[in-house]
Amino acid sequence: MFEATETFAKKLDEQDSLSKFKNEFYIKDNQIYMDGNSLGLMSKRAEEKLLNVMNAWKEFGIDGWTSGDHPWFYLSENLGEKVAKLVGAKPEEVVVTGSTTTNLHQLVATFFKPEGKRTKILADELNFPSDIYALKSQLKLHGLDPDEHLIRVKSRDGRTIHEDDIIEAMTDEVALIVLPTVLYRSGQLLDLKRVTQAANEKGIPIGWDGCHSVGAIPHDFHKIGADFAYWCHYKYMNNGPGGVAGLFVHEKHFGVEPGLSGWFGSDKQKQFDMEHDFTPADTAGAFQIGTPHVLSVAPLIGSLELFEEAGMDRLREKSLKATAYLMYLVEELLSDYNFTIGNPREDAHRGGHVCLEHKEAASICKALKDHGIIPDFRSPNVIRLAPVAFYVSFQDVYQTVLTIKKIMDDESYKTYKNERGIIA
Ligand SMILES: Cc1ncc(COP(=O)(O)O)c(C=O)c1O
Ligand SMILES: Nc1c(O)cccc1C(=O)C[C@H](N)C(=O)O
Incomplete structure (x- = not known):
């Protein structure tokens, strides 16, 4: 051929x-x-949009939050709606926020609820180190020893992870599963649908690290029933070094209290009431923490235009x-x-x-x-x-x-x- x-x-x-x-x-x-x-x-386009947002700062000062071509107050959600199309999610299930690792911390803090004998996190031995560091530290925050409570599915060949081995490791001791969509080193794309379905059947929440697939591979996070996912935008999404990341939370979890709360996770109508009782947004927006890094989001506005045009x-x-x-x-x-x-x-x-x-x-x-x-x-x-x-x-x-x-x-x-x- x-x-x-x-x-x-x-x-x-x-x-x-x-x-x-x-x-x-x-x-x-x-x-x-x-x-x-x-x-x-x-x-x-990324450069142009960054300059546009810089200009809004020059032009509007504080009013840039609600004025200009891309009002900053709504940017994380508005861009989330666009990224949602690339990852197969409903518009309100995605928000552009944080970094890969901070989003993982947020999601584990939310979805890891050790109880009785279900106290373990299931990962794999080939995942990117930052994910493993985050999982270990989350276990320690619960007073759990990572050596005992972090299970890392072994690779048979040092390059790939077998889906059968992942599914076999989903025992009744597992409280959470976190896996990469595509392995950063070998480039293996896991069978997300099969693995997610198995986790769903066993009632174990499952989250996906989409760093090496979002922007390269279409996903179907909503339809396959993933509980959550998180990814960076500086690789295939061309959002620039340290560019703001993304997260997906399935709508079935809307209303769950974020593990790490902050005022930018508020219901937007309530945020400036400045109450000490937190009223989270009823979307994935609830999982934001602090003020968005507007200048590190702006290039994504341009990138997403290109994704829309190319498909x-x-x-x-x-x-x-x-x-x-x-x-x-x-x-x-x-x-x-x-x-x-x-x-x-x-x-x-x-x-x-x-x-x-x-x-x-x-x-x-x-x-x-x-x-x-x-x-x-x-x-x-x-x-x-x-x-x-x-x-x-x-x-x-x-x-x-x-x-x-x-x-x-x-x-x-x-x-x-x-x-x-x-x-x-
Ligand atoms: C699979 C994977 N997970 C996590 C990270 C960490 O991302 P960040 O440094 O943006 O938190 C990276 C890349 O650095 C990655 O490739
Ligand atoms: N995030 C990175 C950085 O800040 C500097 C250099 C490289 C990176 C990366 O993203 C590396 C990447 N996660 C990898 O798969 O190796």
């Missing part, structure tokens, strides 16, 4: 209905940016084709160099990036960067390559693999130390 030639890559680009979006982003000449799953690039399904379709082409080229052109593809092959189990394993991965990443190709490295041996649908073309994918071949052929990667930098 594919061919390992530039002409073929060009043909794929000509057939690509999303190719025009590349112009919407700031991409350096002679650079191919494959690190969208660590930090997505800045779009011109989440079309983005996923292109991303799947690009990762499939990348894997094909790796197999065709790099078979002599001891690379292993560490991500699952099937579309249904693949996220937005390809996980290329090599024992000299750190050196190879450094050499690639010096050739204008931006990957990222995860210790000890993973090169993550994310051909982001908005701004990576099929010719870029072809060029990336050719460049890897070049630095392997001429062994120039050997001039770099095989160790990670301070930020990898």
Whole structure:
């Protein structure tokens, strides 16, 4: 179906209905940016909306909360409605707020209710460390020893987590389940529907970390019956470094008291009554805590315009084709160099990036960067390559693999130390 030639890559680009979006982003000449799953690039719209919001501050001062094109008081909810379409939620089930880790703390503080012998949290041994730190500290806040009460489902191969193993671990000692939609290292996409359904049947609340899928993969959080989800917007949503994150709470939980309350979770009509009795919003907005980080939300206004124009399904379709082409080229052109593809092959189990394993991965990443190709490295041996649908073309994918071949052929990667930098 594919061919390992530039002409073929060009043909794929000509057939690509999303190719025009590349112009919407700031991409350096002679650079191919494959690190969208660590930090997505800045779009011109994101910049424009940030300047617009800055201007509202200049123009309106305090009145910016209710004036201007994007009144700040309603921004978190208004953007939540738009993000809801990307994650398959009702408009009032999503709010743009906090960071991934603070949202996780909020949601665990809300949904983890240890009682009797149900005192454990079920996670997995491959999740991103911040999630595990948060879960351990939440257990400690309840006076529970994480060594005993945090169950981490084991990986059979060091790369992926088997859904059967997760379901088997859902015992009557488990009070909460927290799992990633897509594993940050291998890019495995879990079967959310199956796992959520099993948790629902056992009456265990389940929440999903969508950092590596939101903006790359359409979700159906409401329909599958997820209790909650949380994610960042600085990867595939291109909201900028430290950009404000998102959370989903299923409407069946509206009215539950947030574990960590703050005045921006108030019913909006009541918030400025300044009462000491908290009246939470009757939406996911209740899970906000303090004043929104307006300047770190603003770029998302622009990004979301692009998502509306491109359509989440079309983005996923292109991303799947690009990762499939990348894997094909790796197999065709790099078979002599001891690379292993560490991500699952099937579309249904693949996220937005390809996980290329090599024992000299750190050196190879450094050499690639010096050739204008931006990957990222995860210790000890993973090169993550994310051909982001908005701004990576099929010719870029072809060029990336050719460049890897070049630095392997001429062994120039050997001039770099095989160790990670301070930020990898
Ligand atoms: C899967 C996952 N969870 C949590 C985090 C932590 O996010 P944050 O630093 O925005 O809290 C990240 C990324 O840093 C991540 O990839
Ligand atoms: N959040 C990050 C940061 O503040 C600096 C550098 C990288 C990140 C990341 O998001 C890393 C990412 N979560 C990962 O999957 O490795």
